[in-house]
Amino acid sequence: MENKILIYDSVEISFDGEAVVHDVSFSLTPGEILGLVGESGSGKSTLIKAAMGLLGSGGLVTRGNICYMGQNILDISEKEKRKIRGAGIGMIFQDAGASLCPIRTIGDQIYESMRAHKKVSRNEAKDHAMELFEKLNFKDSQRVWDSYPFELSGGMNQRAGIAISMLMNPPILLADEPTSALDVSVQRQVVREMLKLRELFGTAIIIVTHDIGVVRAMADTVLVLKNGKMVEYGEAEKVLNHPQDPYTKKLLAAVPRLKRKERS
Numbered sequence: 278m279e280n281k282i283l284i285y286d287s288v289e290i291s292f293d294g295e296a297v298v299h300d301v302s303f304s305l306t307p308g309e310i311l312g313l314v315g316e317s318g319s320g321k322s323t324l325i326k327a328a329m330g331l332l333g334s335g336g337l338v339t340r341g342n343i344c345y346m347g348q349n350i351l352d353i354s355e356k357e358k359r360k361i362r363g364a365g366i367g368m369i370f371q372d373a374g375a376s377l378c379p380i381r382t383i384g385d386q387i388y389e390s391m392r393a394h395k396k397v398s399r400n401e402a403k404d405h406a407m408e409l410f411e412k413l414n415f416k417d418s419q420r421v422w423d424s425y426p427f428e429l430s431g432g433m434n435q436r437a438g439i440a441i442s443m444l445m446n447p448p449i450l451l452a453d454e455p456t457s458a459l460d461v462s463v464q465r466q467v468v469r470e471m472l473k474l475r476e477l478f479g480t481a482i483i484i485v486t487h488d489i490g491v492v493r494a495m496a497d498t499v500l501v502l503k504n505g506k507m508v509e510y511g512e513a514e515k516v517l518n519h520p521q522d523p524y525t526k527k528l529l530a531a532v533p534r535l536k537r538k539e540r541s
C-alpha cells in the first residue's frame with residue numbers, strides 16, 4: 278500500500294437508493310495532483326464529497342471503502358470525521374466567496390476556523406495567515422485580513438478561500454471547479470497558487486474541472502468519469518496524449534485546439 282494517503286476502493290454512491298457512482302477505485306500519494314474530469318452530471322462532485330462525508334441526507338456510500346491515512350472513513354464517527362475535515366482533507370469550491378460568511382471579516386473567519394481545530398490566540402492565527410498570504414504572494418495581506426468578503430474581488434475571495442482551506446495544512450486538498458467562476462488571468466494565478474501549495478507543503482490535490490487546460494497544467498494523474506463509471510485512469514501524459522477510450526477522446530476534442538497545442 279506504499280505511501281497512499283487516500284484510497285477509494287470499488288466505491289459505489291447512491292442517492293435515495295439509486296446508484297450514481299459505480300465501482301470507482303483510485304488512490305493518491307503525498308503531493309500527487311489528480312485531475313477528475315467528465316461531463317456534467319458524471320459524478321465528479323459526488324465522488325469527492327464522499328471523502329468529506331458531505332453527501333447530504335439522501336446520499337450514501339453503498340459499496341466499497343474510502344481510506345484516509347489507513348483509516349476507513351466510512352466506519353468512523355461524525356466527530357472523527359469533523360477532525361479529518363479541514364485538518365486532514367481541505368476543500369475548496371467553485372465559489373469560495375459564497376461560502377465565506379458575508380458579515381464577518383476574512384480575519385475573523387480565519388481565526389474561527391483555526392480555533393475550531395486547535396487552541397490559538399487571534400494574534401497567532403493572524404501571524405500564521407499572514408505568513409501563508411505572503412508565501413502565496415498576496416499583494417496586500419493586511420487589507421485581505423481586515424476585509425469583509427464583499428470588499429474583495431471574486432478572484433481575491435477565491436484566493437482567500439484557498440488560503441483558508443490550507444491554514445491547517447491538510448495533506449489533501451479537494452478542489453471542486455476552483456477556477457471556473459474566474460476570469461482567465463485569475464484562473465492562471467489560482468493554478469499557480471495550487472502548484473505552489475504542493476511545492477511548499479507537499480499537498481496532494483484532487484482537482485475537479487471541465488477545463489482540460491487546467492488538467493494539463495497541473496495533473497500528474499487523470500481519472501475520467503462517465504455516467505458515474507471510470508472510463509480511464511492513469512498518468513496524465515498517457516491519458517491526455519494517448520486516450521484509449523472514445524469518451525476521453527471526445528472530451529479532449531471539445532477543447533479548443535490552441536489550448537491543446539500550447540504545451541505539446
Ligand SMILES: Nc1ncnc2c1ncn2[C@@H]1O[C@H](COP(=O)(O)OP(=O)(O)OP(=O)(O)O)[C@@H](O)[C@H]1O
Nearest residue numbers: 292297315316317318319320321322323324333335
Ligand atoms: N443531493 C443529491 N440528491 C440526488 N441526486 C444527486 C444529488 N447530488 C447529485 N446527484 C446526482 O448525482 C449525479 C452526479 O452529480 P454530480 O453533481 O456529482 O456530477 P458532476 O460530474 O459533479 O456534475 P457538474 O460537472 O455539473 O458539477 C447526477 O445524476 C446528479 O443528479
